[in-house]
Amino acid sequence: MNFVAPDFMPVLPELFVLAMTCFIVVIDVFLEQRQRHITYGLAQLTLLGAALLTLITYAQAPVTTMFGHYIKDAMGDLLKLFIYLTSAAVFLYSRDYLRQRDLFKGEYYMLGLFGVLGMMVMVSAHSLLTVYLGLELLSLSLYALVAIDRDSPIASEAAMKYFVLGSLASGMLLYGISMIYGATGSVDLQVVADSVGNQGVDNVVLVFGLVFLVVGLSFKLGAVPFHMWLPDVYQGAPTSVTLFIGSAPKLAAFALVMRILVEGLGALQGEWQQMLIILAALSMGLGNLIAIAQTNIKRMLAYSTISHIGFMLLGILAGTPDGYAAAMFYTIVYVLMAVGAFGVIILLSRTGFEAENIDDFKGLNDRNPWLAFVMMVIMMSMAGVPFLAGFYAKWMVLQAIVNVGLVWLAILGVVFSVIGAFYYLRVVKCVYFDKPEQNEPIEISLDTEIVISANGLLLVVIGLYPTALMTWCATALLN
Amino acid sequence: MLSELPLLSFVIWFPILGGVAVLFVGDDNPGRAKALALTVAILSFLFSVPLFTLFDPTTAAMQFQEFLPWIPALSVNYHLGVDGFSMPLILLTAFMTVVVVIAGWEVIQYRIAQYMAAFLIMEGLMIGVFSALDAILFYVFFEAMLIPMFLIIGIWGGPRRVYATIKFFLYTFLGSVFMLIALIYMYSQSNSFEILDFHRLPLSLNEQVLIFFAFLLGFAVKVPMWPVHTWLPDAHVEAPTGGSVILAAITLKIGGYGFLRFALPITPDAANLLDWLIITMSLIAVVYISLVALIQQDMKKLIAYSSIAHMGFVTLGFFIVFGIYRHTGSLSGATLGIEGGMVQMVSHGFISGALFLCVGVLYDRMHSRQIKDYGGVVNTMPVFAAFMVLFGMANAGLPGTSGFIGEFMVILSSFRANFWLAFLAATTLMLGAGYTLWLIKRVIFGDIGNSHVAALEDVNTREIIMLSLLAAAVLLLGVWPDPLTSVMHVSVDNLLQHITASKL
Numbered sequence: 001m002n003f004v005a006p007d008f009m010p011v012l013p014e015l016f017v018l019a020m021t022c023f024i025v026v027i028d029v030f031l032e033q034r035q036r037h038i039t040y041g042l043a044q045l046t047l048l049g050a051a052l053l054t055l056i057t058y059a060q061a062p063v064t065t066m067f068g069h070y071i072k073d074a075m076g077d078l079l080k081l082f083i084y085l086t087s088a089a090v091f092l093y094s095r096d097y098l099r100q101r102d103l104f105k106g107e108y109y110m111l112g113l114f115g116v117l118g119m120m121v122m123v124s125a126h127s128l129l130t131v132y133l134g135l136e137l138l139s140l141s142l143y144a145l146v147a148i149d150r151d152s153p154i155a156s157e158a159a160m161k162y163f164v165l166g167s168l169a170s171g172m173l174l175y176g177i178s179m180i181y182g183a184t185g186s187v188d189l190q191v192v193a194d195s196v197g198n199q200g201v202d203n204v205v206l207v208f209g210l211v212f213l214v215v216g217l218s219f220k221l222g223a224v225p226f227h228m229w230l231p232d233v234y235q236g237a238p239t240s241v242t243l244f245i246g247s248a249p250k251l252a253a254f255a256l257v258m259r260i261l262v263e264g265l266g267a268l269q270g271e272w273q274q275m276l277i278i279l280a281a282l283s284m285g286l287g288n289l290i291a292i293a294q295t296n297i298k299r300m301l302a303y304s305t306i307s308h309i310g311f312m313l314l315g316i317l318a319g320t321p322d323g324y325a326a327a328m329f330y331t332i333v334y335v336l337m338a339v340g341a342f343g344v345i346i347l348l349s350r351t352g353f354e355a356e357n358i359d360d361f362k363g364l365n366d367r368n369p370w371l372a373f374v375m376m377v378i379m380m381s382m383a384g385v386p387f388l389a390g391f392y393a394k395w396m397v398l399q400a401i402v403n404v405g406l407v408w409l410a411i412l413g414v415v416f417s418v419i420g421a422f423y424y425l426r427v428v429k430c431v432y433f434d435k436p437e438q439n440e441p442i443e444i445s446l447d448t449e450i451v452i453s454a455n456g457l458l459l460v461v462i463g464l465y466p467t468a469l470m471t472w473c474a475t476a477l478l479n
Numbered sequence: 480m481l482s483e484l485p486l487l488s489f490v491i492w493f494p495i496l497g498g499v500a501v502l503f504v505g506d507d508n509p510g511r512a513k514a515l516a517l518t519v520a521i522l523s524f525l526f527s528v529p530l531f532t533l534f535d536p537t538t539a540a541m542q543f544q545e546f547l548p549w550i551p552a553l554s555v556n557y558h559l560g561v562d563g564f565s566m567p568l569i570l571l572t573a574f575m576t577v578v579v580v581i582a583g584w585e586v587i588q589y590r591i592a593q594y595m596a597a598f599l600i601m602e603g604l605m606i607g608v609f610s611a612l613d614a615i616l617f618y619v620f621f622e623a624m625l626i627p628m629f630l631i632i633g634i635w636g637g638p639r640r641v642y643a644t645i646k647f648f649l650y651t652f653l654g655s656v657f658m659l660i661a662l663i664y665m666y667s668q669s670n671s672f673e674i675l676d677f678h679r680l681p682l683s684l685n686e687q688v689l690i691f692f693a694f695l696l697g698f699a700v701k702v703p704m705w706p707v708h709t710w711l712p713d714a715h716v717e718a719p720t721g722g723s724v725i726l727a728a729i730t731l732k733i734g735g736y737g738f739l740r741f742a743l744p745i746t747p748d749a750a751n752l753l754d755w756l757i758i759t760m761s762l763i764a765v766v767y768i769s770l771v772a773l774i775q776q777d778m779k780k781l782i783a784y785s786s787i788a789h790m791g792f793v794t795l796g797f798f799i800v801f802g803i804y805r806h807t808g809s810l811s812g813a814t815l816g817i818e819g820g821m822v823q824m825v826s827h828g829f830i831s832g833a834l835f836l837c838v839g840v841l842y843d844r845m846h847s848r849q850i851k852d853y854g855g856v857v858n859t860m861p862v863f864a865a866f867m868v869l870f871g872m873a874n875a876g877l878p879g880t881s882g883f884i885g886e887f888m889v890i891l892s893s894f895r896a897n898f899w900l901a902f903l904a905a906t907t908l909m910l911g912a913g914y915t916l917w918l919i920k921r922v923i924f925g926d927i928g929n930s931h932v933a934a935l936e937d938v939n940t941r942e943i944i945m946l947s948l949l950a951a952a953v954l955l956l957g958v959w960p961d962p963l964t965s966v967m968h969v970s971v972d973n974l975l976q977h978i979t980a981s982k983l
Contacts, residue, residue, distance in 0.1 A: 365634075395663075425629070426645075433633040433634060
């Protein structure tokens with residue numbers, strides 16, 4: 001058997017990130033604590049370089065490599081660009097926070113970059129094994145990141161919970177993969193798709209495999225009823241880590257669902273649509289209702305994430321190109337909102353003070369009107385009020401499901417989003433209507449201030465002119 | 480030449496950008512921020528005047544149209560245009576914003592720049608609502624309005640402002656999301672979001688009924704109609720004076736306008752089928768809410784309830800047309816109903832705005848809105864008393880004021896449909912006179928009630944200016960309503976032709 005070297009060009013960004021991360025691991029060992037900003041700079045440089053490489057090699061037509069296990073296509077590249085972007089914002093927002101808490105260590109960036117690499121692999125996976133590989137690389141980095149504050153009992157508890165439930169989910173996924181392999185004889189998504197298309201739904205093993213895959217995916221997404229880990233992890237992890245978990249991985253999760261359910265098991269759409277309808281309806285309902293009862297803003301945003309995942313699933317379950325584009329738009333917009341929201345939370349925290357509760361936002365308009373405005377934009381956007389990006393996301397998703405005749409689900413969705421509007425309004429209420437409880441000025445370094453402003457304004461810009469992003473999403477999914 | 484300019488875009492975006500500029504001037508420069516805000520408000524009113532002077536009242540077609548693709552993937556366009564229904568309301572909006580900016584001049588101390596900016600942005604958004612010809616564009620403006628109003632009530636409002644503003648937001652939000660579903664559904668049938676395409680879209684009766692209810696939820700909350708009116712007294716009482724004025728004068732009109740632009744022409748058969756429902760709700764608003772107004776202890780609450788009752792006339796006028804058509808088989812009387820409703824909307828904008836300003840003038844001096852804390856104000860504030868009596872009379876529908884015209888037209892047209900309808904509607908003239916004049920009696924006339932009233936100072940120049948502006952409008956419209964009715968005449972006829980031709 002002769003070995004043919006695969007084409008490495010399509011995986012250039014991945015190789016670059018891997019090489020740079022290993023390099024950073026080595027360099028970091030020789031740095032003193034006061035030089036740690038070099039690690040930070042290198043990490044940002046890695047993301048920038050990867051972004052440039054991805055942009056230069058932006059896929060016009062899909063290319064598979066690594067013997068069909070890996071694919072480079074426009075959807076993957078677009079998602080990767082947003083993964084770099086949000087990860088860069090995460091590194092920046094959390095820098096001062098980590099420094100004030102003695103957590104400014106190389107490990108944060110190293111694990112973060114491995115997480116990014118895991119996401120890239122997930123996004124570009126073209127076989128069930130590669131999917132699993134990427135997912136585990138991401139998950140293991142995140143488990144360790146949650147526990148990075150070693151002395152915090154609540155963080156350790158969250159990490160433990162995350163690890164146990166995450167492993168369980170991985171097990172489910174793997175079990176499902178093995179069944180699919182048994183039924184189709186391959187892990188290559190193209191072969192799987194062809195084989196499933198021929199067999200149809202009569203094969204019980206296939207449908208069983210599908211069930212396990214959907215359960216595993218739901219765990220990773222945090223869709224109800226597999227959401228239990230999410231609020232605890234969001235609340236327990238240091239805010240800098242919550243920021244990371246709550247943002248970029250959602251993009252990878254979207255890709256995961258697209259790759260497995262749509263590309264691999266598209267022929268079973270009738271089956272998984274039913275399952276996703278239940279998951280989506282429960283997620284929107286439970287997420288929005290329970291978020292109302294929260295006083296901790298990280299936990300509130302965790303439940304809000306669950307409800308947004310439900311909305312994103314609506315787009316996917318529509319099962320049309322419009323629906324997928326809507327779900328992709330939704331995910332990207334959601335990630336921009338989430339990174340901004342956690343960004344504002346992290347900026348309110350100082351040495352010896354952890355901004356955790358909704359009450360900590362009281363009187364923000366008196367302390368820093370600009371930050372207050374950014375927070376209002378993000379909250380209103382999450383609630384889906386127009387002229388902000390979040391509205392278009394909701395509208396596109398609703399349109400997709402109305403077009404396939406699921407009007408009742410659309411009505412359910414809007415009712416829950418009205419219920420959800422309440423807790424976003426409560427944050428705006430604290431920001432604008434209440435008097436501040438503390439008067440320490442909020443110190444933000446200039447670069448952070450610029451980026452958080454850009455983050456907020458981006459939601460307004462997308463809101464005024466959503467066409468560009470919508471077109472990118474639609475064309476990325478076409479080829 | 481002037482009509483070639485994108486006038487509508489200008490009238491929408493100039494105040495919004497002006498508002499942003501005011502924000503940047505900031506709260507540290509209150510004087511400059513206020514001056515800038517007033518300039519922007521006056522200029523945007525002046526810019527809106529050509530809409531009236533260049534308006535062609537002989538056609539029902541949309542005028543001053545602007546068309547740009549906005550979200551081509553979903554065939555949503557930035558399509559603006561006005562007809563005889565929307566143009567007067569745009570002028571009303573621009574006019575009231577000037578008044579509101581003057582009204583907030585000395586009164587608002589806290590974060591004046593943000594206050595002024597919120598009203599200017601609000602103005603642009605409201606004009607956007609009136610001029611949008613694309614359903615999604617309409618919806619976007621319609622919902623975006625909630626943000627500035629939410630902040631206005633919440634930041635500068637009274638003690639229970641948080642409750643009131645969240646209630647206001649959620650009520651309106653809940654009402655309108657169903658409308659969004661209806662719009663999406665119609666898009667899936669017609670592949671277009673153009674409102675005018677929706678007008679022509681054939682729909683079965685079942686579809687029409689469901690869509691009609693979706694619109695009803697959205698617009699009835701805004702109007703507000705009984706029984707979804709409960710947010711209004713709360714919002715009015717807690718809002719700062721300017722907020723109450725804009726709420727009463729403009730945002731309520733958006734509900735009425737929505738019926739004319741969406742519910743009636745898109746679902747005429749459903750409206751025909753269900754007109755009894757709207758008429759019943761309107762009459763309950765007219766009679767029952769008037770009785771509720773009678774017993775209020777709080778001046779603002781009284782005027783808020785009076786607003787609901789007066790808006791009941793508007794919806795009555797809009798939906799009485801089906802009854803007239805069924806009864807007489809001709810459209811001649813029906814015109815009067817819709818025109819009366821429109822006149823009533825504009826007139827109520829002036830009158831309710833003016834009354835809220837009057838209460839604001841008193842509140843700024845006494846910090847109380849309770850009727851019992853006043854009495855004999857005429858002795859210390861004669862000029863103010865003259866204004867308030869004038870506006871009170873107008874609210875009661877005294878001939879010679881604008882309040883009379885609209886109510887009279889609606890009652891007149893109701894007679895053609897059914898005597899008892901007209902009779903019930905006419906009771907409002909009595910009840911309205913009852914609660915308004917009783918309010919005037921207790922607050923303005925009589926002996927000086929207490930030492931605080933004795934110490935009152937009369938209105939200053941600024942307050943005289945803002946009240947005179949409104950007084951002039953009320954009287955002018957009262958004695959010479961023709962400019963208003965003539966611009967909408969063709970549009971009304973066109974609408975009637977459209978809605979009496981069944982879509983089935």
